[in-house]
Amino acid sequence: MKIEKVLKEVVKKTESKILLIVMDGLGGLPNPQTGKTELESASKPNLDAYARSGACGLSIPVLPGITPGSGPAHLSLFGYDPVEHQIGRGVLEACGIGMEMTEQDIAIRGNFATIDKNHTVIDRRAGRIPTEENKKIVSVLKDKIKNIKGVEVIIQTVKEHRLAIILRGKNLSPYLSENDPQKEGLPLGKIEPLKEEARFTADVLNEFLRQVEGILSIMDTKAKTILLRGFSGLPEIEPFQKKYFLNPVCIASYPMYKGLAKLVGMDVVNGLETLDDEIKALSDVYNKYDFFYLHYKKTDSAGEDGDFNRKIAAIEEFDEKISRIKHLNFEVICITGDHSTPCLLKSHSWHPVPVVIVSKNLIPDDVETLTERACTRGILGTMKATDIMYLLLASSLKFEKFGA
Amino acid sequence: MKIEKVLKEVVKKTESKILLIVMDGLGGLPNPQTGKTELESASKPNLDAYARSGACGLSIPVLPGITPGSGPAHLSLFGYDPVEHQIGRGVLEACGIGMEMTEQDIAIRGNFATIDKNHTVIDRRAGRIPTEENKKIVSVLKDKIKNIKGVEVIIQTVKEHRLAIILRGKNLSPYLSENDPQKEGLPLGKIEPLKEEARFTADVLNEFLRQVEGILSIMDTKAKTILLRGFSGLPEIEPFQKKYFLNPVCIASYPMYKGLAKLVGMDVVNGLETLDDEIKALSDVYNKYDFFYLHYKKTDSAGEDGDFNRKIAAIEEFDEKISRIKHLNFEVICITGDHSTPCLLKSHSWHPVPVVIVSKNLIPDDVETLTERACTRGILGTMKATDIMYLLLASSLKFEKFGA
Secondary structure, three states: OOHHHHHHHHEOOOOOOEEEEEEOOOOOOOOOOOOOOHHHHOOOHHHHHHHHHOEEEEEEOOOOOOOEOHHHHHHHHOOOOOOOOOOOHHHHHHHHOOOOOOOOOEEEEEEEEEEOOOOEEEEOOHHHOOHHHHHHHHHHHHHHOOEEOOEEEEEEEOOOOEEEEEEEOOOOOOOEOOOOOOOOOOEOOOOOEOOHHHHHHHHHHHHHHHHHHHHHHOOOOOOOEEEEEEEEOOOOOOOHHHHHOOOEEEEOOOHHHHHHHHHOOOEEOOOOOOHHHHHHHHHHHHHHOOEEEEEEOHHHHHHHOOOHHHHHHHHHHHHHHHHHHOOOOOOEEEEEOOOEOOOOOOOOEOOOEEEEEEEOOOOOOOOOOOOHHHHOOOOOEEEEHHHHHHHHHHHOOOEOOOOO | OOHHHHHHHHEOOOOOOEEEEEEOOOOOOOOOOOOOOHHHHOOOHHHHHHHHHOEEEEEEOOOOOOOOOHHHHHHHHOOOOOOOOOOOHHHHHHHHOOOOOOOOOEEEEEEEEEEOOOOEEEEOOHHHOOHHHHHHHHHHHHHHOOEEOOEEEEEEEOOOOEEEEEEEOOOOOOOEOOOOOOOOOOEOOOOOEOOHHHHHHHHHHHHHHHHHHHHHHOOOOOOOEEEEEEEEOOOOOOOHHHHHOOOEEEEOOOHHHHHHHHHOOOEEOOOOOOHHHHHHHHHHHHHHOOEEEEEEOHHHHHHHOOOHHHHHHHHHHHHHHHHHHOOOOOOEEEEEOOOEOOOOOOOOEOOOEEEEEEEOOOOOOOOOOOOHHHHOOOOOEEEEHHHHHHHHHHHOOOEOOEOO
């Protein structure tokens, strides 16, 4: 992004504190029965008060028309171009279950699968074995396989037939072919290096699979091998401390968002489960940091389930509890979503997301409620999500003049 | 464009149908007498109904302040960056009169010009000879010159002193200097190769001109040679089928728009003259395609002529007749212009163009009429014209999620 060329010249460290609240999947679409979106249907006096006192707008998560996953959507909010900084699928899977990664690790997504004696793939998902069975198998594998050719192997259950694997050691490379034939009835592939530098990693994984198949062959389970894909190392991302001179913390309950926050250098408050926990944590760590990323998951989950009433209730719960942060002093508070998750679509979507930024250094507009349609007329206009971080830094007076 | 990096990962084929209606030169400027633009002056209940039920905004044809020709303006609407994909002048001229081109052809714009015995250019437009005279000369030239050095030569009248030429054969190159001295009283130039690969093409054209001058020297006309310029081959454009997995069709009456549509891989319905023809054609081919580009010319022609009342009438005619498509089911309908053509300027202009997109997967805003000023407040905001195609694909649910 062009703005990154300017950033280094202008950014400075100050005492002011920024709070970025991400209500996951915030935006929606009108309920065909009422003609109103989830935000338009909810009673949310506190969010509306922020809208009235702040500058409002809409944010395009990645690019017009493009529906983002949580990874790219959050990178955008954190001010990183999500097309330039793509996070590998393996890394996201590992993030999602809270596995820690170091710079030289390779993360891999795995599916337990059924093969016959001739190594023909019979079921690419091993009959979607229950998560409990997955956990039992993984615990056996963990016990028996710890290290291959000097490379540490870390295995963890995701759910049903899915698992994540991290390889930790020297000279590893993610440039590998998958062993998944993509269709049932075809022979299981070998892991092959796509670049010469990946030959050693391929050898490690083929030996790993040989051992896995040996162990599974005598267990009472449909899982007889693992299909491996999404090989990836940590993306090259300049951390918040270096990029923005910020000292950031993540307050979230779901592993995925904690993982994403770690990728950009945030400290993470652990052990949080509810919004109450999160709001209390914000008070607890208030003095230690200058950038606070608070993530609220329920809006997205309800949207994914297509449950209009639950999404409204999630917005209302947040609205009520957010009043508890009033004693904390933030130079800038931003409330937005990482993307929309309309109940109507039961999935993430591309629709621009409402944003409000409250700061004494911004002009409040006449938007009176935090909704998709009201924010259309906000003073911030419709902007790229990557712009938000720059507006937060500017509004908290953390930027010097560019040029003379 | 950055979005093209994402497109391949997300685009998918579905059954849903998209209708893109281009009212050429749609936007305008206020009439100094009434203070109202053409769109604000027209009675257009059907277009306003689309505005009420759809998501509205404004579209910047190419770049802020830049007035586009029809070529770049349409490429934008079709989702191609018109600065990266420039269509040569020769190709546009050939498109404009419906000449068919193949990949190895070179298209050239020509002016009949008057020269004296010493090859000094006396009149660069041969006294703007009437189109009829042009046609007569071209028919003689066609008869006598068919092939030079194995290269087929195809000549066609444009109008007055203008013509278009296509060279068809092997080893042709457009890297050539023009023979036009730009000023009268200067000697006619030679066609010179600008790259070594173009030497053969220069030889063909110089021989072509020698033969043309021989034929014209004994005819009773001011046309005594041809000034050649705009040498160009077909641009490298990924067709709709490959880029978007769409099966597109063009419904237009003017050759230029049919030609532009062909450049991006559209099928073309031929033999259409009026808007009635076009609307009937839309019904006729409805089952065969999933993307329909319908072009309406009269709004632009009236704007170019500076005829305020005729442009209003053109909008009203369209408004009345568009009601006939109501029995057809499109997942997404978009109505916009390729650029503005304000009667006040009697020419294309840079002004953002009103857009409405109607889809159950978009939030209708409270814009109640399709005009420049009303659309300013639309939920789509002011966007680049190249974004429109991506919004149409998103709204018809032809995109998967980007990243996880």
